[in-house]
Amino acid sequence: MTSSAEHALPGAASSPLVDDFLAWTLAGTRPAEHETSEAQRVCANGVRWTWLDDGVLMMEPAEASAPIRSVLVSAGVHGDETAPIELLSRIVADIAQGRAALACRLLVILGNIDAMRDGCRYLDDDLNRLFSGRYLQLPGSHEAPRAAALEQAALRFFAAASDAPGARWHIDMHTAIRASVFERFALLPHTGKPLSRAMFEWLGDARISAVLLHTTKGNTYSHFTAQACGTEGCTLELGKVRPFGQNDLTRFTGADLAVRALLAGTRVNVDRDVQADADPAAAMPRVFTVIDQLTKQSDAFELLLAADVPNFTPFAKGTLLARDGDYRYTVRHDEERIVFPNATVKPGLRAGLLVIDTTAETLPTLV
Template sequence: MTSSAERGMSGSMLDDFLAYTLAGSRPEAHAMKGTCVSGVRWSWLDDGVLQLEPATQEEGTRSVLASAGVHGDETAPIELLSYLVRDIANGAAALTCRLLVILGNVDAMRDACRYRDDDLNRLFSGRHAQVPDSHEAPRAAALERAATQFFDIASAERGARWHIDMHTAIRASAFERFALLPHTGRPFSHAMFEWLGEARISAVLLHTTKGNTYSHFTAQACGAEACTLELGKVRPFGQNDLTRFAGADEALRHLLAGINAANGAKGDANAALPRAFTVIDQITKRSEAFELRVAADVPNFTPFVKGTVLACDGDYRYVVSRDEERIVFPNATVKPGLRAGLMVVETTQDTLSSLV
């Protein structure tokens, strides 16, 4: 039986998981798991890592990893997850599946910065081993282990494993809310597109090569239906208008409750689904001589016409070769060797017709 002291400690953790995590609090060994008044079972697994499970589970129960704060300054989704934990714990939000909540780069969150040494969202799928001295390397390895252990005992049925990794963007975008889907070699999921539509996502960027983001890792190594969400603008803690994130918040709560698009039912109208854009190339910064020939504040998904020179670096040029290409994540300040922009073209009709 859970003691009143243990209930009080778990209450403070679950009532404000963000504050508990930012404070560096850790439960005593005897108080790392418990049961909420709602009947949901919880387990504190690591700094910023909390597992929640419904009182009863059926065979094939969905397993959902919901993460935020992989970049420490992207605070709104972190706040949403903390409120979600509170509402599940007190019974205000339904939970019918296994849930792993992860607050990613906790040290950067505490420092109110994006990262300390290296972008954590470029260190997954083992890339952290290439930068062993980086402050972020151990965290990347820990988050890989957390995801692997969570999904290792999850149902292998199609659509039973999900990962929603929530971010906010540094710059404006032609589409305020968009998603990125990792490349796995498998067809993209109609259920995921339906869920993204419910989350009021306007556009989806489809990767065509493997990457080192957290959602790439869970898709490739864990077999999850995974996505990265870009939901708005970077703001400090306490300065977010969370009503602007209501679509994603409601869709995630529906997914966890097992209702609406979470059931994977195909809709009749493709018009309700997001537009799709496929990556056709990457602009890479090769040296400090790199020059990105776009305005510093150019929005994501800005279109450019054929013949436009977008980047120069010594003998290297990136010239738009199609009638229209759009740039996403332009950033000339990255380290040499890293991506300074993604080039995409619209493929909505072909993409929607090939969903499974």
């Protein structure tokens, strides 16, 4: 594979750290003192970069309008979800070499690095269930210190961010374990605030087909930043889990272009904007709202579904979906869809979400 440095624009400074941030991070390399000097931390177009920690990199444009947007883009919170990790590393390289524009403060985070190295989802505990301080309940977990470190990285970054509406964003990119009726979908954290039209339009630009609205606070990274940092946040599910080097990144073009546009302060294309002006709903994803969840109470828990049932599979009223001792879950609405069914989670954790279509009620309320 040809390195980014071989295609550097004239005048662009080169550093292995930003030319291949993924390889640098997986190798466990730390920059030498001379590599973090002011001179070495300036790349193409005057963009300044600062290595903050393993898998944590800040990039800032040479000139900033006021108020400047601050964007956190994370990937690899689950170590085996490799395509978004590769996409994010490529975006860093393209910014560093001047092939992609940066008009905002950017914090890049590669999440569970040890799990990335081992090619697994996590070592002890699901990192994306340990935020908002839940890691304090599992002090012996391998993932607990990483959850604490990523919380602090976000808090420090957004402490210097503008408080203007729409100035704080967090895009947390994932891929799903199983297939989905909607291959690309997003989950929005519950904040109690009105839903953002700008976020929904951005998700439409990213070719996201469906949005899942949480109705209670959670322990995911995007929940944490929304609550603690005031971000417009989302978790993106962009396809299937595959090992490093086995991803067809063309399948992720929508999200790739949308993230690049967000960082550049632009939109993906004019045609989609024209379509949205003519019919705002045409460019918007479908909306589903969580109405219940399946919780694994014991090792007797059973999901009465095929092991490979896709996310967003619909079930009719009266269908028995799960049981655990005396507990039963039966579909109550005319149609409910299941998302993230997983009978193998530890007792006490979520084994599935139940959602209903609320598109017609939700889109008119966006602000």
